[in-house]
Amino acid sequence: MTASNAVELGRLGLDQGGYLLIKHALRTVPVGSAIQVSGESPELAIHLRSWCRTQGHRIDFLSQTSADHAPIAIIYRGSAETGRWVGAQSTGDASMPQQHAPANWGLAGRSATVEAGSPSFEFPLNTRTEVWAQEVARLYAQALAAQWNPLAAIPWDESFDLPDEIEDAVVQVMTYLIENETAALIIPARFAAQIHPHFREVMQLLAIQAADEARHIEVFTRRALLRRAKLGLSTAGGQASLKTLLDETDFTLSGMLLSVLGEGSFLSLLLFLHQYAPDPVTREIARMVSQDEARHVAFGVAHLTWHVNEQPSCLDRLAIAIERRHDMLANTAGLNEEVFDALILLAAGSLQPEALRAGWNKVQTLISDMDQGRIKRLRKIGFSDSKAQSLSALHTRNFM
Amino acid sequence: MTKPFLLGAVAYDAKVVTIWDGFQRWFAQHDFAFDYMLYSNYEQQVEGHFSGHFHVAWNSPLAWLQAERIAARTGRTVKAIAMRDTDCDLTSVIVVRQDSPIQTIRDLRNKTVAVGASDSPQATLIPLLHLAEAGLDPEKDVNVHRFDLLVGKHGDHIGGERHAANALIDGRVDAACMIDGNHLLFAREGTLPANSTRILAQTAEYDHCNFTVLDIAPIEAVARFRELLLSMSYDDPSVRPLLNLEGLKQWRPGRTEKYALLARAIDRFHTIDAFVDKVSNACRYP
Ligand SMILES: [Fe+2]
Ligand SMILES: [Fe+2]
Numbered sequence: 001m002t003a004s005n006a007v008e009l010g011r012l013g014l015d016q017g018g019y020l021l022i023k024h025a026l027r028t029v030p031v032g033s034a035i036q037v038s039g040e041s042p043e044l045a046i047h048l049r050s051w052c053r054t055q056g057h058r059i060d061f062l063s064q065t066s067a068d069h070a071p072i073a074i075i076y077r078g079s080a081e082t083g084r085w086v087g088a089q090s091t092g093d094a095s096m097p098q099q100h101a102p103a104n105w106g107l108a109g110r111s112a113t114v115e116a117g118s119p120s121f122e123f124p125l126n127t128r129t130e131v132w133a134q135e136v137a138r139l140y141a142q143a144l145a146a147q148w149n150p151l152a153a154i155p156w157d158e159s160f161d162l163p164d165e166i167e168d169a170v171v172q173v174m175t176y177l178i179e180n181e182t183a184a185l186i187i188p189a190r191f192a193a194q195i196h197p198h199f200r201e202v203m204q205l206l207a208i209q210a211a212d213e214a215r216h217i218e219v220f221t222r223r224a225l226l227r228r229a230k231l232g233l234s235t236a237g238g239q240a241s242l243k244t245l246l247d248e249t250d251f252t253l254s255g256m257l258l259s260v261l262g263e264g265s266f267l268s269l270l271l272f273l274h275q276y277a278p279d280p281v282t283r284e285i286a287r288m289v290s291q292d293e294a295r296h297v298a299f300g301v302a303h304l305t306w307h308v309n310e311q312p313s314c315l316d317r318l319a320i321a322i323e324r325r326h327d328m329l330a331n332t333a334g335l336n337e338e339v340f341d342a343l344i345l346l347a348a349g350s351l352q353p354e355a356l357r358a359g360w361n362k363v364q365t366l367i368s369d370m371d372q373g374r375i376k377r378l379r380k381i382g383f384s385d386s387k388a389q390s391l392s393a394l395h396t397r398n399f400m
Numbered sequence: 401m402t403k404p405f406l407l408g409a410v411a412y413d414a415k416v417v418t419i420w421d422g423f424q425r426w427f428a429q430h431d432f433a434f435d436y437m438l439y440s441n442y443e444q445q446v447e448g449h450f451s452g453h454f455h456v457a458w459n460s461p462l463a464w465l466q467a468e469r470i471a472a473r474t475g476r477t478v479k480a481i482a483m484r485d486t487d488c489d490l491t492s493v494i495v496v497r498q499d500s501p502i503q504t505i506r507d508l509r510n511k512t513v514a515v516g517a518s519d520s521p522q523a524t525l526i527p528l529l530h531l532a533e534a535g536l537d538p539e540k541d542v543n544v545h546r547f548d549l550l551v552g553k554h555g556d557h558i559g560g561e562r563h564a565a566n567a568l569i570d571g572r573v574d575a576a577c578m579i580d581g582n583h584l585l586f587a588r589e590g591t592l593p594a595n596s597t598r599i600l601a602q603t604a605e606y607d608h609c610n611f612t613v614l615d616i617a618p619i620e621a622v623a624r625f626r627e628l629l630l631s632m633s634y635d636d637p638s639v640r641p642l643l644n645l646e647g648l649k650q651w652r653p654g655r656t657e658k659y660a661l662l663a664r665a666i667d668r669f670h671t672i673d674a675f676v677d678k679v680s681n682a683c684r685y686p
Contacts, residue, residue, distance in 0.1 A: 015587030016594045043583070043599050046493060050581035053486050056634070056649035080649045083635035116637030 005029060006071065009039030014047035022048075026057065026077045036071035048073055056080035087116035091198065101126045101198035110198055123196035125251055129310045133302035136201040143208045143295055150219045153288050156226070160279040167227050169345035170282055173273070174224035175232035176339045178217055180266070180400045183242040184296075185213035187258055191251055205299060212292040219285045226281065235336035241398035244325050252307050252314065253321040259300025260377050261322070261392075262400040265370040267293050269399060272366045276347040276359075301377055308382045315382055319391060326394040336398075370399065404435040405621045406454035407611075408445045411438040412556035415645055422642040429638070430628055441552025442519075443675055446470070449614060450683055456481070456625065459612045460554035461521050461662050466672050466679075467612050468656075473680035480610035480654030481626045486647055487608035489658070491580045492527050494601040495568060495592070502574060505534040505601055511574035512543040514564035519671065520555025521606070521662050523564065527577035529665035530603045538669075545573050558582065565591050575600060607658035 007025045012018040018039070025035045037048065045061060052059040056078035062071055092098040094111035103120035125131050133139075162170070192206035224231050245262065248254045270293060273286035308314050340363070345351075348359030371392050378388035409416060420436040427434035437454055439445040442463040449457045450470060459467060464480060471478045494513070496502045502511065508531065516523025524546070528538040538544050547563040555561075561578040565586050568576040578586070583599065586592040611629070613622050629651040632639050643649065666672050 013594060015584055015592075046491070046580050046599055046602055047584045049489075049491070050579075050584055053489070054581060054647075056485065078649065080634050083633070084640065086635045087637050117641050 005034070006036045007038070009037065009041065009044065011040050013041035013043060014051055015043065016041075018044075019051055022051075022075065026075065027081075029077055031077050031079045031082060034074045034076045037073045037075060038071045045072060048075070084115060085113070089114045089116065097128050097132065097199050099128045101196040105196075105198055107197050110200065121196075123194060125191070125194045126196040126198070128199065129307060130251060131195055131199050131202045131303070133202070133299060133306045135302040136205055136299065139295055139299050139302070140201050140205045140208065143205065143212070143292075146291060146295070147208075147211075148215075148288055150215060150222070154219060154284050155280055156222070158280045160281070162227075162278055163350060165351060166278050166345060166349060168232070169342035170278065171224045171228050172232040172338050172342040173346060174220045175234060176238065176336070176342075177220045178224070178231070179234060179238065179242060180262075181213050181216040181220060183245050183400070184258065184263065185210050185217065186246060187254060188213070191254070194251070202303075209296055209299070212296070216289050216292070219289065223282055223285055233336070233338050235338065237332040238336050238339070238398050240332045241329055241396045242400065244328055244396075245400070248321070248325075250321075252304065253318065255300045255303050256318045256321060257325060258400075259296055260304060260381070261374055261395050263293050263296045263300065264373050264377050265395065265399045267297055268366060268370040268373055272343075272347070272362070272369075276362055278346060278349045297377070301380055304381045312382070318381075319383075319387065322391050322394050325396065329396055329398075402433045404433040405456070405618070405625055407434070407436040407456050407458060408448055408454040409436055409438055409458040410442050410445055410460070410553060410556065411440060412550065412553040419642055419645050422639075422645075426632075426639050426642065427628060432624055432628055434625070442466070442554050443552060446675075447679055447682075449612070450474075450476075450679060452616065455613065455617045455621065457612045459610055460556060461606070461608055461610075461659055462519055462525070462554045462666070462672065464610055464612055464656075465659060465663055465666060466676060467614075469672070469676045470679050470683065471614065473676065474683045477615045479613050480656050481613055481622065482629050482651050482654050483607065483610040484646070484648035485650045485652050487610075488652065488655075489605045490522065490608055491605055492522050492530070492577060492603045493580050493583055493599045494527055494530070494575050494577050495565075495583060495597045496575045496600045497568060497571075498596055498598050500574065500598070502600060505531065505536065508536060508575060508600075509541050510543070512545050512572075513538075514545045514547060514567045514573040514576040516546075516560030516564060516577070517548050517551050517553065517555050517557075518546055519551055519553075520560060521608075521665070522579040523555050523561045523577050525665040525669065525671060526603050526606060526661055529661070529668060530601060532668055534601075562586065562591060568592075569596065604661055605658060606661040607655065610654045610656075 005025065007021050009018045009021060018041070022037060029035060048059060052075055058076040058078065060074045062073060089105065091105050091108055091110055091112050091114055097110060103122065104118050105114055106118055106121045108114045188206040189210040192203050192210065195203045195206070197203060245254070245258050248257055267290060270286045270290035274283050274290060277283045277286060343363050344356065344359040347362040348355040374392040374395060375388045378391055379385065383391065407420065409420060416438065424434050424436065439448060442460055445457055446463050446466045448454065449467060457463065457467065467478050502508060515527060518524060528544070531538055531542060536542055545567065547560040549560040549563065550557045561582050564576040565578065567573045569592065580602070583592065587594055630653070632643065632651060634640055634643055634649050
């Protein structure tokens, strides 16, 4: 027996980690071969016996007490450990996911070795085509780096003085934004739980996107309640529009409706608020939120570009989804009058006729900016000029 | 549909359903129609076995002795056909605190000894026999503190032994009894920190559970069931999770000589006499 086949535990007990030395020594010999164990821990023989029993190794005792470092037992390596890794599966490359992630890879990280017989998990989004985007790892890193603390980032204490009707208009716009942000939180949170963890970057990105939206709900709520005791009006038409987003269960179609068209339009709205809001708190909130939204839109566009590239027929499905949503919302009011009027007032800053005219014009420009933005993104994904224009025109009047 | 081969098992834990459902699927893949029924305690199961409710019992060692004795009284024969590798050659230990003045079994006189459920072979009956054979009558010479969790499960549930170990560390008892493997397990869990305890005594070897059949069981089905059990390999991923849940690496042929120690214990403590009388009489005068 060579030195490596002999384990000297000294006073180290099996109940203090001594079994690791034995495990290690057993791995150096073939199944069926033996190692010798010696040691002085008083419980050693009893512990060796039960440990070998549970690990499936045969053990022969030489003596119950170990005098002069004489071995006390011989352990014959059992086949359980090697048997365990028969048929284990590799989960591919650490840097790039596979096209299809099997259910029994489960929660294992990419490139881990998975024991055969591991349980199957039902992650419905399990192919690279339906979830991936070229940019996803970079977008996630960017999102992490750009997290901000509302307490520090927003000048909550800055003083400003608004006429009552202008403050009411701001509160109404915030009320509208809050419910839109709520939809924007629920949707990625739901999909994050459906994505096979093999595509971890997408799962992580959606998780942080949900966290972004949680922060948006927070800051809009806080702004609304800065000078008022309660929020404004929530309309049936606005909620009907958002409900169609929540009802969309297809990840790619949802990405089109929510991220590319909805959050894309919101980006214009936030820039509008950053420019024209009547108080510094709202302006700064809009600026910070728009940075997050730009990433959400970027992922939506990147994913759809990827998907269409892999599967060009996807464009038809996207077009049909936009048309279907338009038809479903055809009989609703769309953007509520209260929000529309509030935007004009907010941009006007007062009820002076000249100011109102200017506010009106700014809102007209906003609506046209939203349209241009949508057309640009639809073309980027692969739609023709004319198709992009007609599809953009079908987008909900609720903006989101 | 062929009538399935029926097993009786005791639901000592919810995982029992997962285990036998899994084995049922595995047997089905090997063209063997198998089903199982669960009892809440071994006494019901042994009675059910003699009433012909099922073909094979997954019996605790105490249930095996109950079945063996009822069979002897009623002119029947019983056989242990297979068992787990991890149920062979077990021992129990009596543990004291490291700093305890107790150095030998005799020092336990008038001390408090924690045991498990009253029907637990490993945590109660066999350790108490060890005390008795060393000259300490468990009823007079020591103060036995029972952690009577789930009586009827024959100690299959580890809870009683863990409570006994906790009581030892807390100083509520002077010694605690447990199966040898649990001393190491409780060390790993932190229930018995390393070096906090000392093993005062170790019992002789005994075996644990087995698959028991009575003479009326269908011979061919029993043979096929046993053959399939013994063929299960830890290398096979379709059965390995079940073997892990059931706590074995390999099924072995049954053997009965190592129930002698427990038999001595129940003779001494009359643990199952009343039950054996009751079922034997019912079998004889149905
Ligand atoms: Fe948002
Ligand atoms: Fe967003």
